[in-house]
Amino acid sequence: MFIRAYLRASTDDQDASRARKTLSTFTELHKQRIASYYQENISGTQLDRPELNRLLDDTQENDILLIENIDRLTRLNDKDWKTLKQKIELKGLRIVSLDVPTSYLAIDNKRFINDDPIIKAVLESINNMLIDLLAAMARKDYLTRRERQSQGIEKAKEEGKYNGRVADKERHQKVMYYRNDKMLSISETAAATGYSRSQVCRIQASYKKDLELLI
Template structure:
């Protein structure tokens, strides 16, 4: 059994690796360790995600897909979530999420065979809760999206809309660390960006 942690944030300005320490501590508390981290900045509403696809390709039956919350795995619509979940199940992966305690049983190295009925009941409850959390994650996205659009419309009407602004202070750190001779990986680790994000930030200055 390998535990594969999936870390996701929606935009380049957010730190996708933020939950790395809490996931590591959680797994350590269960006497296990994380075999690999898969980190990306991409919307959870997108079914096709490079790092998630890489995780699915790397996995073996009975491996664990570990997330901080179900909304880090999905904000997909119902059809796309069913497709992703089916793919996860076909690979033999088991989802463990910190916000779904019934999923934690998958971290046990020995599956309880002395009470198969109770095990089946727990599996059914766990699947139901994961589906419920997935639906709530999508609903939360749609609600926030609608409110955002309302706010943008009001700001445009008032002549105050300027669009989403980049984190200039964090971008300056990227340039400063790079000028100090730090490698792309070191800059990424120091700022919380991925290496591809660091490259894009540096490229913007060259293009300017």
């Protein structure tokens, strides 16, 4: 059994590694350790995520997918959540989320409670129900935030106060410097700039698109 920790933040200016210490402390309390971390800055509404896909590719049966909260794994709509959940189940991967105490059984060394098949079946059913419930709540929270954000932007536009979001151009230029001038790999560039691998790829794609528009 390998514990694979998944860390996600929605935007480039958020710290995806924020929960790393929390997850490490959690596994230590359960006399376990994290085998690998998968970190990316990408919306939880997207089904196709590079680091999550890499985690699924690396997974062996009975491995643990460790997350801080269910909303770090999904803000997907119902159809996409069912697709992701099916992929997870087909891999034999077990979700352990700090906001779902019933999921701790997958990681806990105290296995005595699993000796009773009825108790085990009941707990697994409760666990699956809670995960699905929190997944639905995460999606609802996302939609509510989007609606409020849209209302706020519309109001700011009416008042002439909306300027849009400004990218950190200096940091983005560092990415291109390390990639094009220093010829560093994506992983090396991510380490040098503090971005995730998926962020580096997105910044590259953005600069390539801008360059094409100028030609």
